[in-house]
Amino acid sequence: MHSVDSILDRAGAGRFQWRLLGIFGLVWAADAMQVLAVGFTSASIAASFGVSMTEALQTGTLFFLGMLIGASLFGRLADRFGRRRVLLVTVICDAIFGLLSVFAPNLAVLFLFRFLTGVAVGGTLPVDYAMMAEFLPARNRGRWLVMLEGFWAIGTVAVALAAWLASLYVTADAWRWIFAATALPALIGIWLRFWVPESPLHLQRTGQTAQLRATLNRVLRTNGKPELVPAEAIAPATAAPGGSIFSPQLRRRTLSVLAVWFVVSISYYGVFTWLPGRLAEQGFGYVRGYGFLVVVALAQIPGYALAAWGVEAIGRKPTLIGFLLLSAAGCALFFFATDALLIGGAILLMSFALLGTWGALYAFTPELFPTDVRGTGMGAAGSVARFGGLLAPSALAVVIAQDFSLAIALFAALLLAGAVAASWIDAETRDLALG
Numbered sequence: 060m061h062s063v064d065s066i067l068d069r070a071g072a073g074r075f076q077w078r079l080l081g082i083f084g085l086v087w088a089a090d091a092m093q094v095l096a097v098g099f100t101s102a103s104i105a106a107s108f109g110v111s112m113t114e115a116l117q118t119g120t121l122f123f124l125g126m127l128i129g130a131s132l133f134g135r136l137a138d139r140f141g142r143r144r145v146l147l148v149t150v151i152c153d154a155i156f157g158l159l160s161v162f163a164p165n166l167a168v169l170f171l172f173r174f175l176t177g178v179a180v181g182g183t184l185p186v187d188y189a190m191m192a193e194f195l196p197a198r199n200r201g202r203w204l205v206m207l208e209g210f211w212a213i214g215t216v217a218v219a220l221a222a223w224l225a226s227l228y229v230t231a232d233a234w235r236w237i238f239a240a241t242a243l244p245a246l247i248g249i250w251l252r253f254w255v256p257e258s259p260l261h262l263q264r265t266g267q268t269a270q271l272r273a274t275l276n277r278v279l280r281t282n283g284k285p286e287l288v289p290a291e292a293i294a295p296a297t298a299a300p301g302g303s304i305f306s307p308q309l310r311r312r313t314l315s316v317l318a319v320w321f322v323v324s325i326s327y328y329g330v331f332t333w334l335p336g337r338l339a340e341q342g343f344g345y346v347r348g349y350g351f352l353v354v355v356a357l358a359q360i361p362g363y364a365l366a367a368w369g370v371e372a373i374g375r376k377p378t379l380i381g382f383l384l385l386s387a388a389g390c391a392l393f394f395f396a397t398d399a400l401l402i403g404g405a406i407l408l409m410s411f412a413l414l415g416t417w418g419a420l421y422a423f424t425p426e427l428f429p430t431d432v433r434g435t436g437m438g439a440a441g442s443v444a445r446f447g448g449l450l451a452p453s454a455l456a457v458v459i460a461q462d463f464s465l466a467i468a469l470f471a472a473l474l475l476a477g478a479v480a481a482s483w484i485d486a487e488t489r490d491l492a493l494g
Contacts, residue, residue: 060292060293060294061287061291061292061293061294062293062294062492063259063260063263063271063275063293064196064197064492064493066259066275066278066279066287066293067194067195067196067197067259067275067278068196068197068198069279069284070196070275070278070279070284071196071282071284072195072199073281073282073283073284074281074282074283075194075277075278075281076194076195076203076282078254078281079194079255080191080203080206080207081251082248082251082252082254082255083187083191083207083210083255084206084207084209084210084213085210085244085247085248085251086150086153086187086244086245086248086252087184087187087207087208087210087211087214088210088213088214088217088244089153089157089214089241089242089243089244089245089248090153090180090183090184090211090214091210091211091212091213091214091215091218092214092215092217092218092221092240092241092244093122093157093177093241093245094122094126094180094448095214095215095218095219095331096218096234096237096238096241097116097118097119097122098119098331099218099222099237100115100118100222100233100234100237100238101115101116101118101119102115103225103232103233103234103237104166104169104234106231107231107232108165108166110166114166117170118169118170118173119173119448120449121170121173121174121177122173122174122176122177122180123177123445123446123448123449124174124445124449125173125175125176125178125179125180125181126177126178126180126181126184126441126445126448127181127441127442127445127449128177128178128181128442129149129177129178129179129180129181129182129441130181130182130184130185130437130438130439130440130441130442130444130445131181131439131441131442132178132182132438133145133148133149133181133182133183133186133434133438134185134186134189134434134435134436134437134439134441134442135434135435135438136434137186137189137190137434137438138431138432138433138434141257141258141261141265142186142189142190142193142257142258142261142434143190143255143256143257143258145182145186146183146186146187146190146252146255147249147252147253148182149179149180149182149183149186150179150183150245150248150249150252151179151249152175152176152178152179152182153176153180153183153245154242154245154246154248154249156172156175156176157172157179157238157241157242157245158239158242159172160172160173160176160238160242161235161238161239161242162235177445181441181442181445184437184441185437185438185440186434186437186438188204188207188421188424188425189425189433189434189437190255190258191203191204192425192426192433192493193258193259193260193261193430193433193493194258194259194278197490197491197492198490199371200422200426200493201367201370201371201375201422201423201426201489202367202368202370202371204370204418204421204422204425205363205366205367205370205418205419205421205422206363206367207421208363208366208417208418208421208422209360209363209364209367209418211359211414211417212356212357212359212360212362212363212414214244215356215359216353216356216357217240218237218240219353219355219356220353221236221237221240222237223353225237256274256277257270257274259271259274259275259278260296260430260493261430262274263293263295263296263430264296264430264431266295266296268293271293272287275287275293296430303432304428304432304435304436304439309427309428309432311483311484311485312427312484312485312486313427313439315483315484315485316420316423316424316427316480316481316484317439317443318477318480319379319383319420319477319480319481319484320420320424320441320443320444320447321443321444321446321447322473322474322477322480323383323386323416323417323420323444323447323474323477324443324444324445324447324448325447325448325450325473326386326390326413326447326470326473326474327413327417328447328448329466330390330409330413330470351403354407355406355407355410356410358407358410358411359410359411359414361411362382362410362411362412362413362414362415362418363414363415363418365415366378366382366415366416366418366419366422367418369381369382369419370418370419370423370489371489374487375419375422375423375426375487375488375489376423376481376482376484376486376487378419379416379419379420379423379481380478380481380482382412382413382415382416382418382419383416383474383475383477383478383481384474384475384478385408385411385412385415385416386409386412386413386416386474387471387472387474387475387478388408388412389405389406389408389409389411389412389413390405390409390467390468390470390471391468392404392405392408393405393406393409393467394464394465394467394471423488424436424437424440425493426488426491426493427484427486427488429493430493433493
C-alpha cells in the first residue's frame with residue numbers, strides 16, 4: 060500500500076510540476092503587480108481626483124483590508140471545499156475587479172473596486188502555495204516553492220516598468236494604465252487554471268479514492284513514469300494531529316510563524332509602499348526615478364536564488380533566520396547612510412534580503428501544518444501579513460512622513476524581533492513528507 064507522498068516521490072518533479080509552476084507563477088506575478096501598484100499609482104490618483112497623497116494611499120489601505128479578509132475566508136473554504144474551486148473563484152474575481160478598477164469614475168468607486176480586488180488577491184496567495192506544496196515530492200519541495208515565490212520579482216519588475224512607461228508617455232490618469240497592466244496576467248490565468256486538478260492530499264483526506272488515483276496517474280503519466288496498476292492500493296489519510304492551528308501540538312509553531320509574517324509584512328510594505336514615490340520625486344544622484352526602481356526590483360531575483368539554495372542545503376529555519384538578519388542589516392545601513400552610494404546600496408540590500416526572506420517563509424509555512432488545516436494555516440499567515448500591510452500605508456504614515464529614515468530603523472528592530480520569533484519555531488521540515 061502506497062502513501063500519496065511516496066507516489067509523488069516516484070513521479071518526481073517533472074513536466075507536470077513545471078506546468079503547474081507556470082500557471083501559478085503567472086497569477087502570482089499578477090498578484091505582485093496588484094499589491095505593489097499601491098506605491099506606483101498613489102501620486103497619479105491624487106492628481107486625478109485632487110486629493111492628498113495620504114488620501115490616495117487609502118486605496119492601499121482598503122486593498123490590504125480586502126486581502127486580510129480574503130486570505131482568512133478563502134483559506135478556510137479551501138480546506139472545506141477543495142483547493143481547485145477556490146483557485147478558480149479567486150482568480151476570476153481578481154481579473155474582473157482589477158479590470159473594473161481601470162474604469163472607476165470617481166474615488167469612491169475606485170476604493171470599492173480596490174477593496175474587492177484585494178479580497179480576491181488575498182484568497183489566491185495562500186491557496187496557491189498550499190496546492191503547489193501538495194503536488195511536490197519532499198526531496199525538493201522547498202526549492203520549487205521558492206521558485207514560485209520568485210514570480211513575485213517578475214511581477215515587481217513588470218509593474219515598475221509599467222509605471223516607468225506611464226510616467227514617460229501618459230500625461231493624465233497614468234494609474235488607469237498601470238491597473239490595466241496588472242489585470243492582464245490574471246485574465247490570462249483564468250483559462251490556465253482550468254487545467255489544474257484537485258490536490259491529491261485533499262482528495263485523500265476527503266475519501267475521493269477514484270479521483271485521487273486518476274490525479275496521481277495523471278502526474279505520473281505527464282512526468283513519463285509508469286501509472287499505478289490496479290493491484291497498487293493507496294493508503295487512506297491518517298488521523299489529523301489536531302483540528303485547529305492553535306491546538307496544543309501546533310500552537311507554538313503557529314504563533315511563532317505568524318509573528319514572523321507580521322514583522323516581515325509591515326517592514327516590506329512599509330518600505331515599498333512609500334519608496335517608489337519618494338525616489339521618483341525626491342531622490343538624488345542615481346538613487347532617483349523609476350529607472351532605479353527597476354534595478355531595485357531586479358535585485359530581488361538573486362535573493363530568491365539564494366533562498367532556493369538555502370532551504371534545501373541548510374534547511375528552512377536557518378535560511379529564514381539568516382535572511383531576517385540580513386534584512387535588518389539593510390535597514391540599519393539605510394538609517395546610517397549619508398551619501399547616494401550607501402543609500403543606493405542599502406536599498407538594493409533591503410530588496411535582495413527581504414525577498415529572500417519571503418521565499419524562505421513561503422517555502423517553510425505550508426509544511427508546518429497538516430493537510431486538514433494547511434489552507435487555514437496559510438490563510439491565517441496571509442491575514443496577519445495583510446494586517447501588517449494595512450498598517451504600513453496608514454498607521455505608520457505619520458512616522459514615515461516626518462522621518463522616513465527613522466521608520467526604516469524601526470523596521471530593522473522589527474526584523475530582528477522576527478529572527479527571534481523564527482528561532483522559536485519548533486520544527487525543521489526539510490525532506491519531510493506532508494501529513
